[in-house]
Amino acid sequence: AQSVAQPEDQVNVAEGNPLTVKCTYSVSGNPYLFWYVQYPNRGLQFLLKYITGDNLVKGSYGFEAEFNKSQTSFHLKKPSALVSDSALYFCAVRDQGGSQGNLIFGKGTKLSVKP
Amino acid sequence: EAGVVQSPRYKIIEKKQPVAFWCNPISGHNTLYWYLQNLGQGPELLIRYENEEAVDDSQLPKDRFSAERLKGVDSTLKIQPAELGDSAVYLCAVPREGSYEQYFGPGTRLTVT
Numbered sequence: 182a183q184s185v186a187q188p189e190d191q192v193n194v195a196e197g198n199p200l201t202v203k204c205t206y207s208v209s210g211n212p213y214l215f216w217y218v219q220y221p222n223r224g225l226q227f228l229l230k231y232i233t234g235d236n237l238v239k240g241s242y243g244f245e246a247e248f249n250k251s252q253t254s255f256h257l258k259k260p261s262a263l264v265s266d267s268a269l270y271f272c273a274v275r276d277q278g279g280s281q282g283n284l285i286f287g288k289g290t291k292l293s294v295k296p
Numbered sequence: 297e298a299g300v301v302q303s304p305r306y307k308i309i310e311k312k313q314p315v316a317f318w319c320n321p322i323s324g325h326n327t328l329y330w331y332l333q334n335l336g337q338g339p340e341l342l343i344r345y346e347n348e349e350a351v352d353d354s355q356l357p358k359d360r361f362s363a364e365r366l367k368g369v370d371s372t373l374k375i376q377p378a379e380l381g382d383s384a385v386y387l388c389a390v391p392r393e394g395s396y397e398q399y400f401g402p403g404t405r406l407t408v409t
Contacts, residue, residue, distance in 0.1 A: 213396055224300075224387060224400035225339070232396060271338050275396055282327065282391065283352065284398060286338030 183208045185272045187287035194262045194294050202257040202290045204272030213275035214255040215284065216246055220268045228270075231255060242266070262294045299323050300401035302388050308407045314376035317404045319388030320369070328365060329398065330373050331387040339387055345371060378408045 184207045194200045206212050213232050217225040229240025236248045246257045257270060269289045276283040301320045309315050321328060326347050331339035342361070344352040347368035356363065360379070365371040375382055385405050389398040 215397055217400075222402075222405075224402040225389075227392075227397045227399070230397055273338070282396075283329065283341045283344060284339075286340070288336070288338050 183274050183276055183285050185214075185274050185285060185287040187270075187272055187290045189290050190288075191291045191293060194292070196264050196294055196296050197261050200257075200259050200262040200266070200292065200294070202270050202272075202292060204255045204257065204287060206253050206255060206272075206274050208274055208277060210277050212248075212255075213277070214246075214248065215273040215275070216240065216244070216255075216257050217271045217273060217286075218242075218268050219271065219289075225271065228257070262292075264294050264296055267292055267294045299399050300388055300390055302386075302401035302404055304404055305402060306405050306407075308409065309378055311380055311408050312377040314374065315378050315406060316372055316374045317386050317388075317406075319371045319373070319401060321388075321390040323390075324369060325390040325393075326368070327391050328371050329389040330363060330371070331389060331400075333385040333387055333403070335384070342373070342386075375406075378406075380408050382406060383408045 186205045215230045216228040219225050229238050231238050231248045239245045244259050271289045272287040273284040299322050303318050328345040330342040332342050333339040343356045343363050345365045363373045385403040387403045388401040
């Protein structure tokens with residue numbers, strides 16, 4: 182069964198510092214991986230995805246993520262955090278089995294960026 | 297959020313009452329998803345539609361939950377009767393055309409008292 186794990190419930194970063202939000206995955210076959218962000222009282226917004234190609238993918242709002250097949254990881258990164266980046270971040274994998282197309286989400290990581 | 301409308305945004309009901317949520321993918325999509333998001337958790341799939349047909353409802357608690365998408369456009373998710381544990385956010389999503397990611401609506405936050 183496909184799954185993703187986000188080992189950190191919360192990440193605290195000072196504004197201007199680099200940030201990393203961790204995600205590891207478990208899939209059979211090639212993974213289709215996604216990052217979403219959720220601001221308070223709003224739906225999930227797509228940030229970026231890895232399907233194939235370069236291991237470093239760039240997305241919205243200056244975020245990027247690095248796909249590492251040997252470590253089965255897809256960590257979200259940003260070189261310089263902003264206070265406005267404070268939100269919930271979800272890693273997801275596309276179900277490649279019987280429920281094709283469905284997304285399987287991690288439990289989320291709360292990012293807090295302090296001024 | 298653009299392209300998926302959900303209503304109501306918030307709903308408070310007493311346990312054992314019925315409740316319904318509505319989703320309209322404005323641009324028109326063959327595929328539509330309903331997800332359940334409990335507090336502090338990631339969304340979990342409830343049901344997936346391809347046009348009018350529910351092609352994956354294995355996670356839908358069928359004793360009290362039902363859904364419909366009669367014309368293959370908008371969809372309604374119903375709970376009858378609601379239980380305290382149903383308090384959560386109910387999200388509707390559609391796939392981005394020609395891609396793998398999904399667009400999510402703002403969700404309906406249900407509180408059962």
